[in-house]
Amino acid sequence: MDATEETQPNRRRVWITLSALVVVIALAVLGAIFVPPLLAGTPSTEPSASATPTTPPRDIVDPDAPRPTQTPTPAAGATDEPFAELSPVAPDQTIVTEEGIEISLSSLQAVDGQATLAGETSGPAIRATVRITNTGDEPLDLEYVAVNAYIGEDRAPAGTLTQPGGAPFEGTVEPGDSAEGTYLFSVPEADRDDVTLTVDYLFGAKVAVFRGDLR
Numbered sequence: 005m006d007a008t009e010e011t012q013p014n015r016r017r018v019w020i021t022l023s024a025l026v027v028v029i030a031l032a033v034l035g036a037i038f039v040p041p042l043l044a045g046t047p048s049t050e051p052s053a054s055a056t057p058t059t060p061p062r063d064i065v066d067p068d069a070p071r072p073t074q075t076p077t078p079a080a081g082a083t084d085e086p087f088a089e090l091s092p093v094a095p096d097q098t099i100v101t102e103e104g105i106e107i108s109l110s111s112l113q114a115v116d117g118q119a120t121l122a123g124e125t126s127g128p129a130i131r132a133t134v135r136i137t138n139t140g141d142e143p144l145d146l147e148y149v150a151v152n153a154y155i156g157e158d159r160a161p162a163g164t165l166t167q168p169g170g171a172p173f174e175g176t177v178e179p180g181d182s183a184e185g186t187y188l189f190s191v192p193e194a195d196r197d198d199v200t201l202t203v204d205y206l207f208g209a210k211v212a213v214f215r216g217d218l219r
Contacts, residue, residue: 104140163190
């Protein structure tokens with residue numbers, strides 16, 4: 005057998021190998037082009053988070069009801085120290101402070117709290133929208149406004165939440181203007197017969213206090 009006859013089978017094997025390699029590469033390219041869109045169009049069998057049933061918010065205080073104004077005196081035992089409090093008023097009243105600030109709870113609702121941050125616990129919650137109206141002569145910085153909630157006579161601190169709908173105060177409210185901030189607190193339904201909400205709106209000023217039955 006001469007050298008030409010010996011090289012022909014080798015050439016055939018090389019061409020067969022190259023042809024197979026070309027086919028594999030072509031299939032890989034076609035798979036990369038057509039498979040992802042097909043997979044993306046496949047409907048998911050997992051339930052959507054938005055499909056989870058939730059209890060609609062329930063108004064505790066009628067948001068459209070008139071708010072009687074009240075100028076509370078300092079609470080018994082209050083001093084001129086920071087965080088001294090004014091006497092509590094009902095949740096449906098408006099507090100008028102000696103600094104010319106009006107504070108009210110424009111909305112008070114029972115909601116299902118959603119834990120989204122570390123330390124939060126999902127469950128029954130109170131969502132309070134606080135309205136501050138500046139009837140004084142100077143702008144009021146809202147960045148340091150603190151709203152807190154307490155449960156019962158011994159004022160056990162209620163846990164805080166940010167969802168659904170939390171929107172703390174920010175910015176500044178000018179004289180004659182109003183601003184609102186929304187806060188959520190974990191309060192079991194069985195403990196809502198005595199709830200206290202405090203609004204610390206200005207350093208050195210006595211803290212505004214709302215207390216009542218929020219069932």
